[in-house]
Amino acid sequence: LVGNSYGGAAALRLALDTPGRVGKLVLMGPGGIGTTRGLPTAGLGSLLAYYSGAGPSREKLASFIRNYLVYEGDSVPDELIDVRYAASIDPEVVADPPLTRPSGPLALRTLWRMDLTRDSRLASLQTPTLILWGRDDKVNRPSGGPMLQNIMPNAEL
Template sequence: MAETGEGPPLVLLHGGGPGASGVSNYARNIAALAKEYRVVVPDLPGYGPSSKGIDRADPFGEVADRIRGLLDRLGLDKAHFIGNSLGGACALRLPGHPRPGRPDDPHGPRRPRRHPRAAHPRTQQPARLLHGEGAFTAEAGEVHPQHQDSIDPEVVAAPPLKRPKSLKTLWKMDATRDARLSRLPVPTLVLWGAADKVNKPSGGPMLADRMPNCDLYMVADTGHWVQFERAELFNRLCADFLAGRG
C-alpha cells in the first residue's frame, strides 16, 4: 500500500487486469490528488504483494469487505473513493450494501462514503485500454510493469479474476445493474471513455439513470483508462467534485 499527502482521506481502487496495481494504475494521478487529499493506494486482494485468493462468486463484494477492513485498520470512519473498473464496482458496494445472499453486515451500518467512479480496465493490453495516439509509449523492448506483474508465479497460480463462463454470470456480476444503486444517496461522479473498447460506453448513462445523485461525464476520444489517457482532466474533475467546486 502507498500513502501520500494530507487532508481528507481519498482511497484509490485500481482495476482488475492481470498484473494491475494501485500505483501503476494511478501513476498520473497520485501526486496531483495528494495536493489536497491524504491519498491511500492499496493493492487489491490477489494483486501485487496483497494476499492471493478471492471469492469469484462475488469478487466485488469480497474486495469491498476487505477495503472496509483496511479502513478500520487505518482508523478511518469515512473516506472518498475513486475506483477504476473492478475498483469502481467495489466502490459502489461500499456504502452500506451487504453482499448478495448474506445477512446484514455483522459490523453494523456504515456511513456513506463519497466516491467518483472512473472507466474500467480488465486486460493488460495497453492498445485496448487506451484510445488516443501517443497515450501510451514505451522504449523498444521495454516490458510494461503491469505485464511483468501479471506473470508472477503466485498470480499465475491463483488469478484474482477469471473470464465469466456465461453471459448470465457476467450479468449478475455487473455492478451497473445492481438494483440497490437506485437507493444510493451518496454523491457520485461517473467518468467514462466514449471510445472504451473494454466496457461499452452505454454503461455510463445506465449508472446515471439508476443512481439518484450521480453526475456523468463522457470523455470524448478516450478509451478504458480515463485516469491515464486524460490525466489532467481526470485529476481536475475528481478534485473539484470531491471538494464541491461545481
C-alpha cells in the same frame, strides 16, 4: 472513494454493501456495468482471454494496453508494459488469475454477478457520485455512464 475499471466496480460494491463507509464516489469507467447485455467488447474479450490459451505473454499484454486500454497506445512506454507484465506472471497471480472467464454456464453466472446495474440497491444509494467515462472506451461500454446516471439518485456524469 475513487475507482477505475475493476476498482470502480469494487468501490461501487463497497458503497452498496456498506453505504455508511463511503461519503462520496468517483467512478471512472467502472467494470460490471451492463456486462450481461450482448457480447463482451473487443477490449473486454482481450482482457478476459489474457490468462487463457497459451497463457499470459508480454505481447498479449502490450496489445491489450496499447489497442484497448489507453487512447494513445503508442504513448505507453515499453518499461510500463514490462512492469505490468512482470506483475501479471507472479506465481500467486498465475495460480488464481483475476477476471478469468470460465466457460459454459458458470461464465454467464460470473458475468451476471458482476453486472451491478441489476442490483436494485442502486436506485436508493444516496452516496454523491461522479461518473467519468470516455466516449471511446473499448473495454467498458460508454453507455454504462448514462445508465448509472439514470439509475442512481445522486449521480452526475
